[in-house]
Amino acid sequence: MVHFVGAGCGAVDLITVRGQRLLEQADVVIYAGSLVNPQLLEYTKAGCQIYNSAVMALPEILKVMIDMEKQGKQVVRLHTGDPSIYGAIREQMDALKEAGVEYEVCPGVSSLFGAAAALKAEYTLPEVSQTVIITRMAGRTGVPEKEQISLLASHQATMVIFLSTGLLDSLKEELLSGGYKENTPCAIVYKATWPEEVVVRGILKELPELAMKNNITKTALIVVGEFLGKDYELSKLYDPAFETEFRKASTKEV
Structure with missing residues (x-):
């Protein structure tokens, strides 16, 4: 076997x-x-x-x-x-x-989850993003035309970008042309969960500089999206007024 x-x-x-x-x-x-x-x-x-x-x-x-x-x-x-x-x-x-x-x-624990843990972040937040796009930039190996970063960016969903640390100038331009704003929160997570892990946060317009200042050239994930911001709605699942199969709705304050 x-x-x-x-x-x-x-x-x-x-x-x-x-x-x-x-x-x-x-x-x-x-x-x-x-x-x-x-x-x-x-x-x-x-x-x-x-x-x-x-x-x-x-x-x-x-x-x-x-x-x-x-x-x-x-x-x-x-x-x-x-x-x-x-x-x-x-x-x-x-x-x-x-x-x-x-x-x-x-199966194993992907670095996309290791990066979320390092960021202490949730990729899917109510009224912010309910979709996670896992992708990479075209480099020595291409990507299908319909999966260009600029097209995927038009969804404004959470994006986790692999294998693209050496292409950050082009990546930034693709993300901006797809509709993300310059001040969209982003982060670079180098070697998530390793002892030498590095987490760098910033905004999209400074993405290449963030990597340069921290000497990150490979083995990193790029994450982009408003899930890294401060605004979101509370989950309905745990809302006292939200009834589920296991819990009756309640209007009482806790």
């Missing part, structure tokens, strides 16, 4: 209990060395074969997974965050399926 495991967003204790157990049982681990916290490898047993996928191409990774699984080995493919977001796992899963290799996916 091959297990795709989400390593979590940085802190060692943010891997899931299931993910940790799979690491402890693995005979072979292929981990994303440029992103995954190497301390997680301390969970592996003696004799576990460890490969760093940062220096491997897809055919090499697949060969290790398929060969080891055919030998009856338990294989863990350790991805950063949650493997479903920018994890490039579909191509691996399809190749395993074609080779007749069984696989499973163990």
Whole structure:
């Protein structure tokens, strides 16, 4: 069996209990060395074969997974965050399926949630934003034309932008042209939940300068939206006058 495991967003204790157990049982681990916290490898047993996928191409990774699984080995493919977001796992899963290799996916804590925790923020606030757009800028790898940042920005929803720290000048212009105002709150979260985590807050018009002043050039998320502001409505769910399946409405003051 091959297990795709989400390593979590940085802190060692943010891997899931299931993910940790799979690491402890693995005979072979292929981990994303440029992103995954190497301390997680301390969970592996003696004799576990460890490969760093940062220096491997897809055919090499697949060969290790398929060969080891055919030998009856338990294989863990350790991805950063949650493997479903920018994890490039579909191509691996399809190749395993074609080779007749069984696989499973163990979810992980994405850095988009690590960033929210670092910001002590809620992405979805009543009357502010009920939608979270997860995206990235077009760079060496393009994005579909209909998913250009400027088009997504027109919704004025909460945006969490991956893989774009080196493109902040262009990102700012795309966001502004899409309809965000210059004073829209934004933040840069560098290595969320890692010991070296850095959180920088500001407004959209100064986004590139925020990164420059704090020497942030990679491994960061950009978050944009009024959810970082001060104004919002209280949730109806806990409003005394709001009746639910479990609670009767009340007009009494607490």
